[in-house]
Amino acid sequence: MLTIAGTEFRSRLFLGTGKFSSPSVMAEAIAASDCQMVTVALRRVNLDDPDDDIMKALGLHDYTFLPNTSGARDAKEAIRLAHLARAASGSSWLKLEVTPDPRTLLPDPVETLLATEQLVKDGFIVLPYMNADPILALRLQDAGAAAVMPLGAPIGTNQGVLTDFQVEIIIEQAKVPVVVDAGIGAPSHAAYAMEMGADAVLVNTAISVAGDPIAMAAAFAKAVEAGRTAFVAGMGQKSKQASASSPESGMLSSDLGFLN
Amino acid sequence: MNLTVNGNTKLFQDIKTVTDLLITLNLEPETVVVEHNTTIIQPGSFDSAHLAEGDQVEIIRFVGGG
Numbered sequence: 251m252l253t254i255a256g257t258e259f260r261s262r263l264f265l266g267t268g269k270f271s272s273p274s275v276m277a278e279a280i281a282a283s284d285c286q287m288v289t290v291a292l293r294r295v296n297l298d299d300p301d302d303d304i305m306k307a308l309g310l311h312d313y314t315f316l317p318n319t320s321g322a323r324d325a326k327e328a329i330r331l332a333h334l335a336r337a338a339s340g341s342s343w344l345k346l347e348v349t350p351d352p353r354t355l356l357p358d359p360v361e362t363l364l365a366t367e368q369l370v371k372d373g374f375i376v377l378p379y380m381n382a383d384p385i386l387a388l389r390l391q392d393a394g395a396a397a398v399m400p401l402g403a404p405i406g407t408n409q410g411v412l413t414d415f416q417v418e419i420i421i422e423q424a425k426v427p428v429v430v431d432a433g434i435g436a437p438s439h440a441a442y443a444m445e446m447g448a449d450a451v452l453v454n455t456a457i458s459v460a461g462d463p464i465a466m467a468a469a470f471a472k473a474v475e476a477g478r479t480a481f482v483a484g485m486g487q488k489s490k491q492a493s494a495s496s497p498e499s500g501m502l503s504s505d506l507g508f509l510n
Numbered sequence: 511m512n513l514t515v516n517g518n519t520k521l522f523q524d525i526k527t528v529t530d531l532l533i534t535l536n537l538e539p540e541t542v543v544v545e546h547n548t549t550i551i552q553p554g555s556f557d558s559a560h561l562a563e564g565d566q567v568e569i570i571r572f573v574g575g576g
Contacts, residue, residue, distance in 0.1 A: 266576025276574065291575025294516045294568065295542060297535055304572050320575050334570055337550045338543035405576065432576075454576030 252449050254427050255343075255375040255396040257314065261285045262444065263474040264316065264429065265467070266454025273304060275463055280313070283467035289316045289345055289452065292335055316377065318345040324358070325365035332369055344369065345399070346378040355405040359386050363393060370394030379431055382413035387420045387428075398424060399431040399452065402443065406455045408435025411443050421447045437466075437473030444477025445485060511563040528559040531567065542571045 252259040264287040270276035280288060290304065317335035322328035328348050336342055346369065348361045362378050363386070369376045375396045380386055382400035390398050400420050403409035410433060411417060421428050427449035434440050435456045443451050453470055460466035512521055513531070525531050528551055532539050544551045544559070545568040551559045561567070 267574035268576045270574060289576055290572040292543075292570050293573045295535075295537065295571050297516060297518075297569075304574055315572075317572065318575055333550055334543050334545065337552055338570070338572060340553075452576070458574075 252427060254377070259286050259314075259450070261287075261471070261474075262450040262478055263440070263471055264289065264431075264450055264452040265457065266452060267304065267308075267458075268454050269458040270463060271458075273308075276304075276458070277308060279457055279463040279467040280308070282464045282471070283457070284471050285313070287314045287316055287450075289318050289454070291318050291320045292331055292338065293321075314343060315339050315341065316343050316345045318379075319347045319365075320349070322348050322365075323350040324348060325361040325368065328361070328365045329368055329372075332365075332374060333372070336374070342374045344374045344376050346376050348379075349405075357381055357401070359383065362386075363389055366390055366393045366395055377429065382416040382420060384416055384419040384423055387424055391424060391426050395426060397427040397429050397449070399429045401432040402430050402439065403433025403435075405432045407433050408456055409433050410435055410439040411446075414442070414446065417443070417448070418446055437469045440470055441473040441477035441480075444474055445480045447481050450474075511561065511565075513561060514564075514566045516567075516569055525561060527561060528556040528567070531561065532556065532569070535569070537569065542569050544569055 252262050261284050263283055263285045265280055265283050265285045266289045267276055317339055319328040319331040322331050328346055332344050346365055348358045349355045350358050357379050362380060366376050366378050370393060377397045377399055378390050378395050379399045387398045400417050402411035402413055429450045429452055430443040430448045431452040434451055434453050440451045451474060457463050457466045512519055528544050539556050546559055547566050
């Protein structure tokens, strides 16, 4: 079981709810993924089309909602969004996201740390989205983050875990759960992160824009489970030297002597 | 009175509280969160949040996001 801030999660796949073609496809994909944690964003109500309510489609009590602070460009904006999210959700779970540059959507490490310090003081369960920087992960952990969420690649790029070298160090050092977030574009990427020892992965675009998001959600669920099982089982070491899988003794002699 | 709601200033008639405003806008109070002059109105307190000429109101809700 994965435990974050005292809450247990059977599923190690977290789902983002953005970019689905319809609320019903989103709800079916979430069900197929068997996830228990879903992220949501906060936006101004479109007063010309006020009937567009995601929470109706989701069913409020079935999942842990992890509101994000997407759109925030600095700590101040993120803190404002966090308090709005708590008023809206009635819970303190928060994915802290501070992305000043819309082109890269890379997180601002300084503002993220400042916001984490303040939001922990304000009683939030803070899961900061961060670049895959092992030192920053320790700083966020020390500031009271409930988990850290290093990126595999920039948001929505489907590039996979390009940051594996640093993510491995983060996993090795962290005392809080590590959730690989962003960039995971295929079930194999998710399995790779889990094989490395990530505690969970967060996936959105790869599922929501797939040809069949519901089938893709099921594929990710299997991959996350396979990767986790492999990690727990203990992965073999990589080597440059070949090592025979078949026995090297008891080979046939004479004609097949070349086998010796 | 004139209110600036989600960045647009409009004239509203017969409105006293945030609840009145939400009804006028066809919004169910339990689906939104409201900021009144940058102060968050806790859900359940919309009735007692009185609006005045020139106030700024932000009406926000959850949408899909990653």
